[in-house]
Amino acid sequence: MNSTIDTILNHRSIRKFKNEPIKQGDLNLILEAATKGSTSSYMMAYSIISVTDPSIKKELAAITTQPYVEKNGHLFVFCADLNRNSIMATPEELNQMKDNLENTEHLLVATIDATISAQNAVIAAESLGIGICYIGSIRNNISKVDRLLKLPKNVIPLFGLVLGYPDHHPEIKPKLPIKALHFFDTYLDNKDIYPSIIAFDKQLNDYYSNRASNNRQDNWSNQMTRKLMSPTRMDVTQFVMSKGFRKK
Numbered sequence: 001m002n003s004t005i006d007t008i009l010n011h012r013s014i015r016k017f018k019n020e021p022i023k024q025g026d027l028n029l030i031l032e033a034a035t036k037g038s039t040s041s042y043m044m045a046y047s048i049i050s051v052t053d054p055s056i057k058k059e060l061a062a063i064t065t066q067p068y069v070e071k072n073g074h075l076f077v078f079c080a081d082l083n084r085n086s087i088m089a090t091p092e093e094l095n096q097m098k099d100n101l102e103n104t105e106h107l108l109v110a111t112i113d114a115t116i117s118a119q120n121a122v123i124a125a126e127s128l129g130i131g132i133c134y135i136g137s138i139r140n141n142i143s144k145v146d147r148l149l150k151l152p153k154n155v156i157p158l159f160g161l162v163l164g165y166p167d168h169h170p171e172i173k174p175k176l177p178i179k180a181l182h183f184f185d186t187y188l189d190n191k192d193i194y195p196s197i198i199a200f201d202k203q204l205n206d207y208y209s210n211r212a213s214n215n216r217q218d219n220w221s222n223q224m225t226r227k228l229m230s231p232t233r234m235d236v237t238q239f240v241m242s243k244g245f246r247k248k
Ligand SMILES: Cc1cc2nc3c(=O)[nH]c(=O)nc-3n(C[C@H](O)[C@H](O)[C@H](O)COP(=O)(O)O)c2cc1C
Pocket: 011, 012, 013, 014, 015, 064, 066, 133, 134, 135, 136, 137, 138, 159, 172, 173
């Protein structure tokens, strides 16, 4: 065990923060870490927006219905971004790259790049004693977030990341066992995955029924079935296409 592994294994999302901004030196280190990771074909196809304007924070918190999007030490929004990669091209070159840029492949490239950057920021933050929570619920109204942040064509908001000094200490949430998530050589037959899920359902039900706050009877399979039966953010496809991504 070393301190990096220790930081990673002790992750838990933090949703209540002290009323203190992140120290500027720490923020600089987090941004250094966020911008030094691997990146597909050296494209660096992501942007990070620090949301500091209280009125924009308030609007984002309303979209997410999560108070910690407003009350935190710092708020980032991570975007998939193919804007910088194409702005130096001539109109003829732009015309020639259009089909390629709009391929779903480039939506994946930019989303993966943004996610690598965010997770580097997370590890850096947590190693400094700063708590984090990813915020996918900004996509509850992705068009409004786009307008609030004045994102150009070829840039889409993916998720927020709230950071701050923790004001609670939740239990670590159990995760699926490695054997349900990691396979050798070929994908496992579903019948060989069931036992891991059944065991995990029991473990998660114990966790939910015993945890200090918001305890309930539930398990992972039921949670997933409920989640996937309820249509989610069905406007995202149209929005993504309107920004020049995934048209092919
Ligand atoms: C991309 C992404 C989006 C998320 N969006 C939200 C969110 O909008 N609100 C929230 O409270 N938690 C959000 N989470 C946190 C997850 O709920 C959390 O990571 C998961 O339940 C596991 O708990 P843990 O992070 O404490 O291990 C998000 C996580 C990820 C990776």
